[in-house]
Amino acid sequence: MNRINQKLKEGKKLLSIYFTAGYPNINDTITIIQNLEKSGVDMIEIGLPFSDPLADGPTIQDSSTKALQNGMTSELLFQQLKDIRKTVSIPLIIMGYFNPVMQYGVEAFCKKCQEIGIDGLILPDLPVDVYAEQYKDTFEKYGLISVFLITPQTSDERIRYIDSVSDGFIYMVSSASTTGAKSGFGNAQEDYFNRIANMKLSNPQIVGFGISNNETFMQATKQAKGAIIGSAFIKHVTANGVDTIDTFVDNIKP
Amino acid sequence: MSYNINEKGYYGEFGGAFIPEMLYPNVEELRQNYLKVMAEPLFQEEFNQLLKDYVGRPSPLYFAKRLSEKYNTKVYLKREDLNHTGAHKVNNTIGQILMAKRLGKTRIIAETGAGQHGVATATVCALMGMECIVYMGEIDIARQAPNVARMKMLGAEVRPALSGSRTLKDATNEAIRDWINNPVDTHYIIGSAIGPHPYPDMVTRFQSIISEEIKWQLKEHEGKENPDYVVACIGGGSNAAGTYYHFLDNEDVGIIAVEAAGKGIHSGESAATSALGKEGIIHGCKTLLMQTNDGQITEPYSISAGLDYPGVGPMHSHLYKSGRGEFYSATDDEAMTAGLELAQLEGIIPAIETSHALAIFSHKTFEPNDIVVISLSGRGDKDLQNYIDYFKL
Numbered sequence: 001m002n003r004i005n006q007k008l009k010e011g012k013k014l015l016s017i018y019f020t021a022g023y024p025n026i027n028d029t030i031t032i033i034q035n036l037e038k039s040g041v042d043m044i045e046i047g048l049p050f051s052d053p054l055a056d057g058p059t060i061q062d063s064s065t066k067a068l069q070n071g072m073t074s075e076l077l078f079q080q081l082k083d084i085r086k087t088v089s090i091p092l093i094i095m096g097y098f099n100p101v102m103q104y105g106v107e108a109f110c111k112k113c114q115e116i117g118i119d120g121l122i123l124p125d126l127p128v129d130v131y132a133e134q135y136k137d138t139f140e141k142y143g144l145i146s147v148f149l150i151t152p153q154t155s156d157e158r159i160r161y162i163d164s165v166s167d168g169f170i171y172m173v174s175s176a177s178t179t180g181a182k183s184g185f186g187n188a189q190e191d192y193f194n195r196i197a198n199m200k201l202s203n204p205q206i207v208g209f210g211i212s213n214n215e216t217f218m219q220a221t222k223q224a225k226g227a228i229i230g231s232a233f234i235k236h237v238t239a240n241g242v243d244t245i246d247t248f249v250d251n252i253k254p
Numbered sequence: 255m256s257y258n259i260n261e262k263g264y265y266g267e268f269g270g271a272f273i274p275e276m277l278y279p280n281v282e283e284l285r286q287n288y289l290k291v292m293a294e295p296l297f298q299e300e301f302n303q304l305l306k307d308y309v310g311r312p313s314p315l316y317f318a319k320r321l322s323e324k325y326n327t328k329v330y331l332k333r334e335d336l337n338h339t340g341a342h343k344v345n346n347t348i349g350q351i352l353m354a355k356r357l358g359k360t361r362i363i364a365e366t367g368a369g370q371h372g373v374a375t376a377t378v379c380a381l382m383g384m385e386c387i388v389y390m391g392e393i394d395i396a397r398q399a400p401n402v403a404r405m406k407m408l409g410a411e412v413r414p415a416l417s418g419s420r421t422l423k424d425a426t427n428e429a430i431r432d433w434i435n436n437p438v439d440t441h442y443i444i445g446s447a448i449g450p451h452p453y454p455d456m457v458t459r460f461q462s463i464i465s466e467e468i469k470w471q472l473k474e475h476e477g478k479e480n481p482d483y484v485v486a487c488i489g490g491g492s493n494a495a496g497t498y499y500h501f502l503d504n505e506d507v508g509i510i511a512v513e514a515a516g517k518g519i520h521s522g523e524s525a526a527t528s529a530l531g532k533e534g535i536i537h538g539c540k541t542l543l544m545q546t547n548d549g550q551i552t553e554p555y556s557i558s559a560g561l562d563y564p565g566v567g568p569m570h571s572h573l574y575k576s577g578r579g580e581f582y583s584a585t586d587d588e589a590m591t592a593g594l595e596l597a598q599l600e601g602i603i604p605a606i607e608t609s610h611a612l613a614i615f616s617h618k619t620f621e622p623n624d625i626v627v628i629s630l631s632g633r634g635d636k637d638l639q640n641y642i643d644y645f646k647l
Contacts, residue, residue, distance in 0.1 A: 051550040052423065052536070054430050055274040061417050073548040098272060099535040103549030124274040125535065149275040153437050158278070176276060176437045 003091040003119045004145050004168045007042055008204050014226030015217065015253050016043040016206060017233050018095060020063040021080075022072025023049070024237055029080045031242050037090050039249035045122065045228065048077060048096030055124050057180035059231040063238075074104045078112050085117035093147065095122040106135055110142040120145035120168055132165050147171050152192040156199065163201045170203045172196060172224060174210040180231030182210050185219050197223040217252050257502040257578050259458075259569070263451030264540075266576060268568035271450035273538045276434040280442075281538075283357065285452045291356045292349075292459065304348050305463065308381070309338045311345075313464075315471035315627070320599040327620035330481070331602070331630040332468055334493065341605065341632030342461060342493040343374035347443055349460030351378040354441035361385045361440045365429040367394055367422035367489075368559030369401025370605075370632065371445030376410035386410040389428040391421035394559065401636060419553045422563055426537050446490025447567035450538030454495070454567050461496025468627055469500055476625060483508040483620070486629040487611040489525070489561035491570045493631035498573070508580065509573060510618070512610045513566075514556035515583035525554035526583035527566045528574045536565040542574065557586035557640065558606040560632075584613035590644050592616070593634065605632030606640060 007014065017036050021029050029046070036044055049064035049072050056064070077094075084092065094113065101109045101123060113121070121144055126135070128148050139146050145168035150159050153176055162170060174189055175182055185193075189210075196205060204225035211220050212232035220227040229252065236248045263269050263285070271281055291297055305311040313336050318329045334342035347364075354362060362384050366372030372388040379386035388405055392414040395402055405412050418424040426444075433442045447454045447461070469479040484501055486494035488511045501507035516524035524530060531542035536551060543565035544552045556562040566574075573579030584592070593609030596602050604612065608631045620626055634641065641647060 051418065051552075052427055054427055054537075055276060055434065057431070058417070065418065068550060075548070097535070099545070099551070100549035102534060103532070103545065103547065125272045125538070127270075127272060127278075128275075130270065130272070151276050151279075153279040154275060155279075173276060177435050178276075178431045181435060 002143060002145055002168070004043070004093070007091050008169060008225060013221040014042040014206065015249070016045060016226060016228040017041050018045040018047055018228060018230035019233060019237065020047040020049055020060060020067050021077050022067030022070045023063040023234070024066070024241070026070040026072060028242050029077065030084065032237070032245065033084060033088055033092070035242060035245040036249070037088050039246040040253065041090065041249055042226065043091045043093065045093045045095040046077070048074060048094055048100060050097040050100055053097060055178055057178040057231065059180040059234050063234045074100055074109070078116060081116045091119045092117065093120040093122055094118055098123045098126045107138050110138050110144055113144055114142040118144065120147055122147045122171060124149055128162050128165055136165070149173050151176055152188065159199065159201070163203055166203045168203065169225065170201065170205045171228070172205045172207045174207055174220065177209060179209060183212050184216055185210060193223050214252055214254065255576070257573060257576070259455045263455070265569045265572035268539070268541050268571040269451055269454060270540050271538055272535045272540060273450045274434070276437070277430070277450070280433060280437055281450050287357060288353065288452050288456050291353055297352060297356065301349055301352055305345065309344050309348065310336060311463065312467045312471070313337060315468060315475065317475060318600050321596065324599060325615050325620065326622050328623070328625045330472070330475070330625065330627045332464060332497065332627055334464065334629060334631050335602070335604065335608070335633035339374050339377050340635060341370050341374070342464065342496065343371045343445060344377065345463055345496065346445065346457050346460040346492060347371070347374040347378045350441070350443045351382050351384065354384070354443070355382065357441065359439060359441035361436065362443055363387045363389065363429050363432050363440055364443045364445060365389050365422065365425040366445065367425065367562065368636065369394070369398040369405065370560060370636070372410070372412070373401055373404045373408070375443050375445070376405040376408035379410060380408045387432065388412050389415050389425040389432070391415045391419070391425045393420045394422065394425070398559065421553065423551065430537065446492045446563070447495040447569060448490040448537055448539060448565060454539065454569060457492050458495040458499055458569060461492050462499035464493070464496035464629065465498065465500035472625070472627070480504060480507050481625040481627040483510055483624060483626045485510040485512065485611050485614050485626060487512050487561060487607050487631065488566055488570055489514070489563045489607065490565070491567040493629050495567060495569050497629040509578060510614060511570060511573070511579050511581045512614055513581065513583040514558055514561035514589070514610055515585045516555045516557070518585055519583055523555035525556040525562045527564065528581045529583060531565070539568050541565050541568045542571040558589065558610065560605070560607040561610065582614060582617045584610045584617070588613040588616050590641070593641070594645065602630070603634035604630060605634050606637045608632050
């Protein structure tokens with residue numbers, strides 16, 4: 001069974017952390033992953049940087065620009081990760097935009113992921129219908145889970161469709177925004193969290209966007225299975241480097 | 255074979271809507287409504303009225319006698335430069351502002367490179383009393399000061415795009431991010447035949463007035479509707495899409511595209527996407543784009559700010575790949591020379607974008623009886639400083 005599905009069966013709320021590969025330094029990838037696991041993080045999203053990250057706010061944009069300047073590429077990331085499963089056992093997901101995957105070759109990319117022990121992909125600009133028609137078989141052939149996003153504006157009908165295509169978890173974007181744009185949740189999010197919980201979807205949901213501390217983590221996971229932190233973590237490594245990751249994680253999930 | 259869009263939003267293998275889920279409701283709302291709205295008699299009436307009384311359409315189809323003599327063929331110029339605001343861009347912004355109103359939107363965003371589309375958007379927003387925010391690369395703001403001033407005078411807010419290379423592609427990214435953050439009240443007026451479906455088709459349809467007029471105007475001049483060739487410059491490709499539209503499936507009409515080769519196709523400073531690009535995803539559509547082997551989008555170069563976009567619209571990728579269109583590229587030098595030539599032969603100073611289309615004569619020889627219609631997409635007032643610097647006027 002895929003590590004993601006296994007993890008989702010555990011009877012606890014999950015903390016997933018996103019970081020941009022190649023940032024702050026080109027060779028930080030392995031250190032960040034190992035330190036995150038040691039700090040008790042449940043799942044990791046490894047960001048493959050892209051020149052034009054449409055869905056990201058300034059924090060992740062800047063980290064992507066810097067990572068590309070540092071020389072990060074798909075090929076280099078795969079090289080860095082080749083022995084990762086000797087030391088790390090939590091689920092690892094690659095998150096990025098579709099174009100670099102397309103240029104690498106979708107099948108070649110998936111095959112490489114399987115060899116390394118990557119468990120899933122999140123490609124926000126790969127539409128669910130295109131995935132279902134053209135790529136689902138390839139992903140499944142290489143044991144990869146594809147994760148799709150929903151937002152407060154996504155209709156119930158479309159959420160049901162996304163649920164039917166998914167086989168892992170649903171990435172629940174907390175508000176209509178780019179990453180890192182808003183912090184904290186209001187009544188609108190409460191309503192949205194309740195609405196989704198009441199839909200009794202077959203895939204568990206993990207909330208992302210707007211989570212930066214213990215309070216927002218607790219709010220997000222009241223009903224959802226877990227929460228994802230991206231921009232706040234990038235800010236932490238920007239300010240403190242990669243050696244105090246445990247401090248950051250302790251503050252979220254004591 | 256059809257060269258127009260299919261029911262799924264693709265031109266051949268190009269097009270589609272490769273967008274993050276956050277944009278799906280906005281784009282889907284547009285997709286479900288755009289054809290219906292455009293078909294409404296009241297919409298058509300208002301659109302045509304504004305094109306006539308406000309834009310000044312129909313734009314003349316002018317027989318360029320001296321240019322024809324020089325190249326020993328029959329050249330007609332479709333005078334989009336005579337439109338209000340000085341280019342073809344306004345055909346699309348008029349259409350889209352009416353669309354935005356029908357969809358109940360109250361806030362307009364747009365991207366702009368040289369500022370022409372920004373000005374055309376600010377103009378229609380003033381006309382309709384709508385809030386207008388134009389994203390423009392910080393570098394472009396510095397080099398296109400007169401258009402920035404125009405937009406401000408028209409009441410628009412010009413927001414600098416500070417990310418990436420701080421030019422057109424980044425302004426487009428910022429506009430898309432704004433739309434993600436404002437999904438309910440905002441309409442995004444994309445300025446070229448690019449973006450996720452239905453944008454390329456919607457923009458093309460609003461610009462198709464160009465080829466619609468060419469047909470009946472040519473009939474008046476020559477007694478027949480179809481020229482032998484239609485020629486246009488291509489950045490994203492909206493004037494080209496409009497110029498080709500009614501001739502797409504008539505293979506008796508040759509389709510010619512001229513891209514910007516900058517300092518030479520292989521100089522490393524070029525915007526000749528068909529020659530240098532590979533299939534990929536940019537700004538929500540699958541098309542040809544300039545990128546690294548690793549799939550990072552690269553920064554193009556052209557002396558013309560309106561052509562330095564790293565992709566082309568999906569219609570044009572299909573025209574290129576299928577062989578339906580003949581693609582050429584003109585260097586900065588060829589374009590500037592062609593622009594000067596038009597000024598001196600016909601008394602028309604073209605936009606530098608348009609000068610690229612005029613440079614077709616240094617790449618292709620036409621027959622004496624050929625009827626060649628060139629889209630004169632914009633006027634050169636905005637480029638005067640460039641012409642001054644280049645020719646030391």
